[in-house]
Amino acid sequence: MSADLTWLLIKNNNSFLVKRSGVQFSSEAGNLLNKNSFKYSGLANKKTIDITAAPSGRGVVVATRKTSVPAFKPSKGYSKVTLSKGVRKSARSVAGLTRAGYRADLRQAALARVSAVLNSQKPVKASPKKSGKGIRANKH
Structure with missing residues (x-):
């Protein structure tokens, strides 16, 4: 599956998503800044x-x-x-x-x-x- 398609599927719903006071963080492995964005995603990128x-x-x-x-x-x-x-x-x-x-x-x-x-x-x-x-x- 392509990285773009994977990101579209997981960007709003996944088990690592942390939503606090209007900001979205991600606690997945491979995410260096813990930001919920395609660039830093450890799940979507190859x-x-x-x-x-x-x-x-x-x-x-x-x-x-x-x-x-x-x-x-x-x-x-x-x-x-x-x-x-x-x-x-x-x-x-x-x-x-x-x-x-x-x-x-x-x-x-x-x-x-x-x-x-x-x-x-x-x-x-x-x-x-x-x-x-x-x-x-x-x-x-």
């Missing part, structure tokens, strides 16, 4: 990039959909790579993947997603306790 946190809690998993996989073998339709060397190397790998002719229009969204996932995995720094100023603050 080529998609999915960036998620690694199960170990360190790094990201980049999954790309292969185009020449038979319909009766859906599990073999994705190639997955775990990137855990750091922010710069992960971003460089994803940028190279998108630049190589595989959805170059999604490069900025993919890099933003990698950055957001890796920043969410950083430990939270403990903020220093603020000391009060003045005579009353120093009295105990």
Whole structure:
């Protein structure tokens, strides 16, 4: 089935659609910005990039959909790579993947997603306790 026909069928009704306060979001795999639009759809497009946190809690998993996989073998339709060397190397790998002719229009969204996932995995720094100023603050 063509991507356009698939999009026409699923754009208003699918199980991943989230409608909140007049805006439509989509929670499907392969949708980098979670927008309900044809460009970012992970269901309608033949080529998609999915960036998620690694199960170990360190790094990201980049999954790309292969185009020449038979319909009766859906599990073999994705190639997955775990990137855990750091922010710069992960971003460089994803940028190279998108630049190589595989959805170059999604490069900025993919890099933003990698950055957001890796920043969410950083430990939270403990903020220093603020000391009060003045005579009353120093009295105990």
